[in-house]
Every structure is written in structure tokens, then in C-alpha cells.
Amino acid sequence: MIKVGVFGVGHLGKFHLNNWKAMEGVELVGFYDPFDANAEKVEKDYQLKRFANPQDLVSLCDAVDIVAPTPQHFELCELVIKKGKHVFVEKPLASTMEEAKEIVKLARESGIKLQVGHIERFNPALLALKEMSLQPMFIEVHRLAQFNPRGTEVSVILDLMIHDIDIILNMVKSDIRSISANGVAVMTDTPDIANVRIEFHNGCVANLTSSRISMKKMRKMRLFQKDAYIGIDFLEKKAEIIKMQSGDKLPGEFNFDIETPSGKRTIAIANPIVPAENAMFLELQAFIDAIKLNKPTLVNEMHGYQSMEVAHQILQKIQRNQPVA
Numbered sequence: 001m002i003k004v005g006v007f008g009v010g011h012l013g014k015f016h017l018n019n020w021k022a023m024e025g026v027e028l029v030g031f032y033d034p035f036d037a038n039a040e041k042v043e044k045d046y047q048l049k050r051f052a053n054p055q056d057l058v059s060l061c062d063a064v065d066i067v068a069p070t071p072q073h074f075e076l077c078e079l080v081i082k083k084g085k086h087v088f089v090e091k092p093l094a095s096t097m098e099e100a101k102e103i104v105k106l107a108r109e110s111g112i113k114l115q116v117g118h119i120e121r122f123n124p125a126l127l128a129l130k131e132m133s134l135q136p137m138f139i140e141v142h143r144l145a146q147f148n149p150r151g152t153e154v155s156v157i158l159d160l161m162i163h164d165i166d167i168i169l170n171m172v173k174s175d176i177r178s179i180s181a182n183g184v185a186v187m188t189d190t191p192d193i194a195n196v197r198i199e200f201h202n203g204c205v206a207n208l209t210s211s212r213i214s215m216k217k218m219r220k221m222r223l224f225q226k227d228a229y230i231g232i233d234f235l236e237k238k239a240e241i242i243k244m245q246s247g248d249k250l251p252g253e254f255n256f257d258i259e260t261p262s263g264k265r266t267i268a269i270a271n272p273i274v275p276a277e278n279a280m281f282l283e284l285q286a287f288i289d290a291i292k293l294n295k296p297t298l299v300n301e302m303h304g305y306q307s308m309e310v311a312h313q314i315l316q317k318i319q320r321n322q323p324v325a
């Protein structure tokens, strides 16, 4: 049995609690949250012990799940790691690069398992493509959300775009050559909407748009690679492949012919079967498996750090593009 404690039971923390409660091989010890009104309700609704201070909870756990606001991630990670306990920390890893660097150092020195909550890596629409070799040369991403004050303690880059940065860095096996970016702070003091172009040394170009001030939600990634287009809808949990027919048939493939300058080509269209999975359960289960089997976590502290590093380069570019007052 792995004993787990949760720090922060606000909006996302309650989803974490539901998943921990449903997981075999895990004992949910309790939670720590300084916000009385909400914490008292959670204690009652979930029949779960509320701890008066984080230290007492950590000492009874094997692992702690940090779902507190991002500015609190560093001090909470530090506390847990220094006690030699495993950490699951929500994305982004921290607020600043200095904090992120220190978390990486502490985790490496102590040898604990650390996983960062880049949940989209476990999105079933992406998992549906795991048999496909993804080698995009052009990536177009739109991640749009309606305005919500939650999460606005950091910019839209660290709040939303970081999901796509993490996926792209994990997908494109090449170093970044250049970044150009522009963004505007509309509702908060930091960029709420941004457009970013990342060029990789292998020639791949990623064009990302993120907004937290849109009228409707969208989370789409479109990949263009040799002979194929792949669409991933993270929100609707759908995937689509359109490719030149090349022998091996995709499940449920539909074919039609077109005339091209080099003759007749057969196009294949398929919608891979998306597993009916809960991404949060999968990511938390993967963290527990890494502890039990003593194997690396799938999204470790370096992945969290590298995504933050790119996010911070983007923020610097946006800053430089601001008009001088």
C-alpha cells in the first residue's frame, strides 16, 4: 500500500481526491489546505482527515500530491523532498526558473520519484496514436479557454501553453533553433493571449496560439509530416489521420483516389479508436507504478524544467516586443 497525502484541495485537488479514492494499492492518508471554509467542506464530503500543518501529513506518507497554486509549489516540493518522500506536483513545476532548478537539484540528490502533472501526455486522443510514428515537420496548435481568475497567478504561457510545449518537446527529437513570440495582457498583468513560433534544428516549425480570454474552448494540435496529416483534439478526445496509402491499412481506414502531377495516388483516412480512459487516473497511476516498480516517472523533473525553460524564453521574447512607454 502506498500512503498518499494531498496538499491543496481546491478545484483540481478535488478531482485528484476522487482518483486517489478509486485507485487500488493506495491509501489516502489525508490532506492539508489552509483555506478553512473549503477544507472543512472537503473533510466532511470526502470523510478525509484534514491536517493542521503540512509537516505532520508528510511524516505519515510515502508520497505527496501537490495541487496548491503554482507560487506555493517550490516551498511544498522542498518540504516533501527534504523528508525523502515522493512528489507528484501539478504543472507548471514552479513559478520561476530558480525555483525549478532547485527542485531538480533536490530531487536528484534525494533520489525520490517526482512527476509533473503534464496531464495531456495521458490524454486518450494522444494515446490512440501510440502505434504511429509521429515525426512532424509543421505543428499548428490552438489551446483556447474562457476567462477564469483561477490560474492567473501565472501567464497564459505557464498556465495553458506549457501543456503543448511539453508534448512538442517530447515529440520533436531536436534542439530548438529559434523562438519568436508575441502576447498581450488583456485581463491580468501577464500575457493572456499569445502566439509563438518555435523553429527546431531538424527543420520542424511549431506555431502555437494560447488564449485564456476566448469565447469558446478549443484544444487542437495538427501535425503535418511526410505523407501524413494527424489531427488531435484534446478536448473532444478525438484523433484523425489522413495519409498517402502505403500498404499497411489503419483500422477502419477509408480510401479514395486523387490525381496528382505525378499520377494517381490513394488517400487513406482513419479515425483511430480512442480508449475510454481518464487521463488523470492514468497519470496518477503511472506515478504510483513508478514508485512501486522503482522505475523513472514518465514526466519527470527534467521534463518539467525543460518546458519551463522554453516558457520563460517565450515570456522574455514577449517582453522585448512590448511597446516602450
Ligand SMILES: NC(=O)c1ccc[n+]([C@@H]2O[C@H](COP(=O)([O-])OP(=O)(O)OC[C@H]3O[C@@H](n4cnc5c(N)ncnc54)[C@H](O)[C@@H]3O)[C@@H](O)[C@H]2O)c1
Binding pocket: 007, 008, 009, 010, 011, 012, 013, 032, 033, 034, 035, 038, 067, 068, 069, 070, 072, 076, 090, 091, 092, 117, 118, 119, 150, 151, 159
Ligand atoms: N494539469 C492541469 O491541466 C491543471 C488544470 C488546472 C490547474 N492545474 C494546476 O493545479 C494547481 C492548483 O490549481 P486549482 O485550479 O486547483 O487552484 P485552486 O485555487 O482552485 O486550488 C488551490 C488550493 O490550494 C490551497 N492552498 C493554498 N496554499 C496552500 C498551501 N501552502 N498548501 C496547501 N494548499 C494550499 C488553496 O486554499 C486552494 O484550496 C495549480 O498549480 C494549477 O496550475 C493544473
